[in-house]
Amino acid sequence: MIELDGQLFDGQTTRSRAASLRVWTDETVRIAVAGSEQTLQLPDLEIPARLANTPRRIRLPDGAIFETPDNDGADALLAAQGRTRRHWLHRLESRWDLVLASAVFVLGFGAAFVVWGVPALARVAAFAVPAETSAWLGEGALEVLDRTLEPSALSDARREALRARLDEVTAAAPDAGDYAFRLVFRGGGDFGANALALPSGQIVLTDELVALADADEELIAVLAHEVGHVVHRHALRQAIQSSTLVIAIVLVTGDLSATSGSVALLPTLLAEARFSQEFEREADAYAVRTLDRAGIDEAHFARILRRMDEDPDEGFASFFSTHPNTDERIRLLERGESGEDAAPRQSLK
Ligand SMILES: [Zn+2]
Missing domain, CATH: 1.20.5 (Single alpha-helices involved in coiled-coils or other helix-helix interfaces)
Structure with missing residues (x-):
């Protein structure tokens, strides 16, 4: 128990009366004056800091002042108050x-x-994410995609030639050595002329895109872009970002049913991931660097994008409707301004 002697001012007049203030360990404060006693709580007191040896004026909730020359006692009171977290909560609440x-x-x-x-x-x-997990996720994503994609009609010879082209790309591509890239041929179905990269290193290339290309260099450019997505792990990052948001929303809303099966949904998230403009820029810049290293004119990249953009196939229309800035991207490519800083904004998936 802390006990202080002093004077009580009622806050209205200058009159004061001798009083004593006692604090119990449960933070109950009793102020006794002229035979009567009032009970308060320690957090209710406003205790000023010490100023040399001047008397301390402790303010009570009703505006009254308990003044004491006992600075050590007041310091002990202040310390006791500082130890209680309730004090801060009380102040915050008020x-x-x-x-x-x-x-x-x-x-x-x-x-x-x-x-x-x-x-x-x-x-x-x-x-x-370890390689085995990436492979597992890639297989899952391909299964989801295969509900839309169709079998490829390309000849074995054409497939072999294109696989050799992919080898050319990966030989020139920066940091591509850690990945096992593999071309997967499919008919586009609703996807139309398209290419997309899975975290496993599988790159899905549709027959429609192969048919649309005037030169293999154009396909190499597209593959280089897709390799860029894999090396930068865009699909995984996009899927993790989306699922992190799902978890955040669940935490905020408390709706636990929303998380059930969210892990099982990962392959679907991967298959449906639409990359951010930042990711597309990164993949474009990567493609331009790769083409440069392989000695291939980057104008091929702009040409195939232009043709995809102008193709009447419905698959493209729906694809490009989500990628509105293709013109800007092509213009930048044609001016040779792509790079980390001045890259086109949109691209293939
Ligand atoms: Zn892309």
Whole structure:
């Protein structure tokens, strides 16, 4: 128990009366004056910091002041108050501006986490995914895609020639040595002329895209772009980002049913991933570097994109409707301005 002697001022007049203030370990405060006693709680007291040896004026909730020359006693009181977390909660509860500021901080932090934190975490996680898991996910994604894709009608000779082209790309592509790239031939179905990269290193190439190309160099350019997606682990990053958001939404809404089967959904997320503009720019820049190393004119890339864009096939139309800036991308490619900083904004999936 802490006990202090002093004077009690009623806060209205200058009159004071001798009083004593006692604090129990349960934070009950009793102030006795002229035979009567009032009971308070320690967090209710406003205790000023020590100022040399001037008397301490402790303010009570009703505006009264308990003044004491016992600075050591007041310090002990202050220390006891500082030890109690309830004090801070009490002050927070009574300070709506602080509550509001905290809410704004939490919301701001949450938004920043989604904008910067989630992609950064997804990047780290995607590069930590072992090759066997990537292979398993790739197989799952291909199974999902095969509900839409059709068998390829390409001849064995054509497939062999294109596989040799992929080898040319990977030989020139930066950091591609760690991956087992494999071409998978399919009829496009609703996908039309398209190519897409799976985390396993499988690159799906549709017959329609092969038919659309005027030269193999154009297909090499597309493959280089897809290899870029694999090396940068875009599909995994996109899927992890999406599922992290799902988890965040579940945590916020408390709707646990939304998570059930979210792991099982990963292959579908991979198959349906539409890459962000940032990822497409990265893959474009990667393709341009690769073509450069292979000694292939990057104008081939712009040409095949232009043709895909202009093709009347419905598959493209739906694909390009989600990629509105193809013109800008082609213009940048044709001006030779692609690179990490001035890259086209849109591309193949
Ligand atoms: Zn792409």
